[in-house]
Amino acid sequence: GQQVMQIPQYQHVQEGEDFTTYCNSSTTLSNIQWYKQRPGGHPVFLIQLVKSGEVKKQKRLTFQFGEAKKNSSLHITATQTTDVGTYFCAGPWNYGQNFVFGPGTRLSVLP
């Protein structure tokens, strides 16, 4: 069946360092979404990518969708303590257009 991996599982960075998380699917996706969940909080929608090779930026965050639409990445430039949380990719892996979450990457930022 369809599988999704996110790497790394955990990442500890010093404040000001860059951070990247990768989402890899065993099958081609029609689109992919990214969410952030702060400790003790709920997932918050960040972005949706639809087109092959698409790149979108939100301030210090850069999102990419692979050319083959089987992988995606989220890059954060110059991390801040407010970036702490778990970053999930979500895709229509099992249910058509309804989204299922990847396992997540937990980011810690040391001041």
Place this chain on the structure above:
Amino acid sequence: DTEVTQTPKHLVMGMTNKKSLKCEQHMGHRAMYWYKQKAKKPPELMFVYSYEKLSINESVPSRFSPECPNSSLLNLHLHALQPEDSALYLCASSLTGDYGYTFGSGTRLTVV
């Protein structure tokens, strides 16, 4: 209004109790979802309502019973739960299934 409101925020219930979780949104979203999240795990999809009709039930035990009284409300009725059902229950909505989801802050459920 750009929020999904869930009540209660916390719930402790015994294994013989019946309780309900409530979710409300006034954004005109036509898809609503229940997710279950265990600590340090991703949210797991339980139910999907599309235009007030149940479209997906991901093999959830019958002790969980969803209800969508109208396009703004979503309930999750709980009966005879087990301690392993303790988790954060998240409600979400989206314009349709193709758009980003707006999540509520969740109900933290403890079954004793």
